[in-house]
Amino acid sequence: MSSVSPATHAISINPGNGEQLAAYPYESAEALDAALSRAASGFASWKHLPLSQRVERLVVLAQVLRRQAEPMARMASQEMGKPIVQARGEIEKCAQLCEWYAEQGPAMLAAEPAPVPNGQARIEYRPLGPILAVMPWNFPYWQVLRGAVPTLLAGNTYVLKHAPNIMGCAYLLGNAMQEAGFPAGTFEVLNVTPEGVSQAIADPRIAAVTLTGSVRAGMAIGAQAGAALKKCVLELGGSDPFIVLDDADLDAAVQAAVIGRYQNTGQVCAAAKRLIVEQGVVEEFTRRFVEATRQLVIGDALHDDTYIGPMARFDLRDELDQQVQATLAEGATLLLGGSKAEGVGNFYQPTVLGDVTDQMTSFREELFGPVASIITARDAEHALALANDSEFGLTATLYSADVERAERLGAQLETGGVFINGYSASDPRVTFGGVKKSGFGRELSHFGVREFCNAQTVWLDRN
Known part of the structure; x- marks a missing residue:
């Protein structure tokens, strides 16, 4: 088993044989601050990029995922035990997700006319800022990208805090985003403790939070986001x-x-x-x-x-x-x-x-x-x-x-x-999310694009 402490390192263990694959030291407060600064700086430029150029990055990302499918699938199999055929299928599903949003997403972000007498009111979908995502291990790539792709398309930046037992998958995904040409600060990978997550939620540079995980984790993250007056989306357990x-x-x-x-x-x-x-x-x-x-x-x-x-x-x-x-x-x-x-x-x-x-x-x-x-x-x-x-x-x-x-x-x-x-x-193509203790908020479809947007009313010459 592990030779280092889980209090100081994110430890990757092969569940097939119990052997340690890697240990990644948790990042310092200074490193966290630098990552949030990059995400905020990245947002300042990414949100102004023409939508067509953000779409182009998704198309390229689909190509990169297919090129890197085998090493990414093997990493998932080794770090969390996913059968290799299912791991390959997960990555292909991610590539198809990118292509679907590249094709369908722009229409979801188009201004919507409002039924006012002078016909000069509309709803515009504006990005919020850097979004902190606390993600689980069971779908190391799909779970991240099904939220990240529409969030990035809308003009937000994405700060990923992945599960500590699959940091190898997290870094491979970060490399894929970089290879696909996403600018610095648009997709940040954090390796921090729960205390680091709390610091990020409270930080004014983080605009909103999304979590997929247990009910207990959802209660904790939801409470912290509420205390900071930040929107959160929670996708929790199910029976x-x-x-x-x-x-x-x-x-x-x-x-x-x-x-x-x-x-x-x-x-x-x-x-x-x-x-x-x-x-x-x-x-x-x-x-x-x-x-x-x-x-x-x-x-x-x-x-x-x-x-x-x-x-x-x-x-x-x-x-x-x-x-x-x-x-x-x-x-x-x-x-x-x-x-x-x-x-x-x-x-x-x-x-x-x-x-x-x-x-x-x-x-x-x-x-x-x-x-x-x-x-x-x-x-x-x-x-x-x-x-x-x-x-x-x-x-x-x-x-x-x-x-x-x-x-x-x-x-x-x-x-x-x-x-x-x-x-x-x-x-x-359809929305995903739950009610009761399965959480609130929605991912995928047009809901996933707009979930972290400011639905802004623009009304010209109201009088």
């Missing part, structure tokens, strides 16, 4: 329901549930964590789901055939196992897996828990790893009640042959996104 009604296509539902639960080794906020199945099909769905899960290949993240890699951090695997054991002690049935994998590495067996009720740990808490919980619903109305009985509200999935009925039911789900006959995903 997303995956509802299967009696009339669903079970083959399609099972396939989507397996992907929705186990992609990225189950370490996804918007994942199918609670499988809520109507009693008429729960036995058959469970049989097929367990069998499909049993076929998933667990192994070295750098092997192309691996679907389940090691979990990113050893402490999180221990926490997940405690949640599983607590759920079993509460009366759930172990259908598959249920323990840490033997041998070297931070592996957890793909796990399925049956007979889960709304009072059990795996129903009430978020399980961030390769564990699925199957809950039986008496009918569709009971399924909705179970789905909404959660402190989280990120996304929900509903499978039914009757799409019109599914839409009526979906309208009653208390989540930021509803996916009918398809597992949840983040996509630049």
Whole structure:
């Protein structure tokens, strides 16, 4: 394990074998001050750059990401255990994000006419300034760029504080931005302690804050941003329901549930964590789901055939196992897996828990790893009640042959996104974010471009 202190260094550890990859000393207060100065100076020029030139940088960034895809994917596999095929897919998704915003984004920033009698009022979207982004490890590139790309396009600058266990990925991303021609100060990578984050939030050069992370982190960052009177966007945890009604296509539902639960080794906020199945099909769905899960290949993240890699951090695997054991002690049935994998590495067996009720740990808490919980619903109305009985509200999935009925039911789900006959995903064409303890604010689509803009009214000759 590590030979340096996590109090003084961001430590990168390969979860596949427990070996230390690198240790990056946290930056001093002087280095933080210099980075914020560069971001502020960069904003002063970047915001005045013609929009067409900002678009050009996104087009080039897409090209750079594709050129650097293999080393960037390998770094993600080594630092947080992402299976290499999924890591490559994440980078390609980032490249497509850049191209989509390059094509669609300018229209989202165009002035909007307002319906006033003289026809001389409009809404202009002006950038706010340097945006501090505190990002997680589970999607080292996508999580950053899905916020950074529209934020930069709008004319803001972006200050990234990435998770300490994936600083290698953070620096590769910073290099890619530099290679793509983004000017100095437009994309800054910070390696600071939580105290450094607090200092940055309080600093007048930071205009707003965005965080993707845990509820606890969201409460802390939200409180600090509020104390500084700065806007913040919080994308927090989720315990997303995956509802299967009696009339669903079970083959399609099972396939989507397996992907929705186990992609990225189950370490996804918007994942199918609670499988809520109507009693008429729960036995058959469970049989097929367990069998499909049993076929998933667990192994070295750098092997192309691996679907389940090691979990990113050893402490999180221990926490997940405690949640599983607590759920079993509460009366759930172990259908598959249920323990840490033997041998070297931070592996957890793909796990399925049956007979889960709304009072059990795996129903009430978020399980961030390769564990699925199957809950039986008496009918569709009971399924909705179970789905909404959660402190989280990120996304929900509903499978039914009757799409019109599914839409009526979906309208009653208390989540930021509803996916009918398809597992949840983040996509630049649609907005992403949650309600309740899953956070507030939105990313992607036109919301992501305007989230950190001053919607400024311009009214000529009002009298």
